[in-house]
Amino acid sequence: MNDTAGRLLAALPAIYRATGDDPLRALLAAFERMLLASGNANAPAIADEIDAIPSLFAPLGVKPTAYRQTINGPASIQSEARPPAPDRFMPWLAQWVAFTPYRYFSADELRHIVAGIVPLYGRRGTRDYMEKLLALCFGAIGESSIDENPVRGFVIGRSHVGVDTELAVSEPYRFRVEFRLHERAFTRAHGAPHDLEERVRAVVEFARPAHTEYELVLTRNQREPMEG
Structure with missing residues (x-):
């Protein structure tokens, strides 16, 4: 089986997974590269873009966290470290938390403001x-x-x-x-x-x-x- 189309092809009924070099396999390989694994950093697959979404909402990035499972506690959660939101995204994040004077601040200044302003809104x-x-x-x-x-x-x-x-x-x-x-x-x-x-x-x-x-x-x- 062609590995390039393996994940999509595996989701189809067995009749479509027959051996051989058929047009369906080539078609699925193209979609697999676009959706799941492009192998090109300049044109990442959609799945890679989805994985990066949490970073867009983290002005200071995401630190790795781990929560241990106890008898009555929550299940263990392990998250990887993620980079901070890109500079071009900071004005949008500032508007998202209703900080309207964002135009007067640089991207680095907005990172700290956006990260710290929400707890203040109760006052x-x-x-x-x-x-x-x-x-x-x-x-x-x-x-x-x-x-x-x-x-x-x-x-x-x-x-x-x-x-x-x-x-x-x-x-x-x-x-x-x-x-x-x-x-x-x-x-x-x-x-x-x-x-x-x-x-x-x-x-x-x-x-x-x-x-x-x-x-x-x-x-x-x-x-x-x-x-x-």
Whole structure:
């Protein structure tokens, strides 16, 4: 039997598996190469493409895992290590997890954002969510803090005469985001600070509740670590 057509031919009734060089065998051999085993890395078979699908949904790749079978536990599962999703697939993955400012980030940055953003969605609309999202997106180049009540005005029992006795209108739905930039790290990786402001603002716009307003302030971290 011709090995090239063996797997498909074996699925047919015995009458079709007669010995000899017949047209059916040649036809199945062509389909076998296309569907199951092409032997050409530049034109992989469909089965090879299907095996690669898990990698498309793994921004950081898939590490090999093994689960041992216990008396009442699950069956053992063994998975092979798989490469990370290709760069061209990262914008689609970012949209798949509803991260709309993906255009402001490189493929490598998107890998870490996509891998870490889903667990944060349970906290959406909170200060904790925005702080963690900003750290996920920009933690390597700076740190952020959020003041949920930047304009307090004159509050009896809290304000100090001559210090913070400011007469101002209360703005309960306004918050302030301060991003302290590690200048050296940013310069090495990204370039101009005004580009960073646009990127940070895009993430804040994405994360803030729709009924709120905000103020964004970028500062330089004076205590940033020196280069080694």
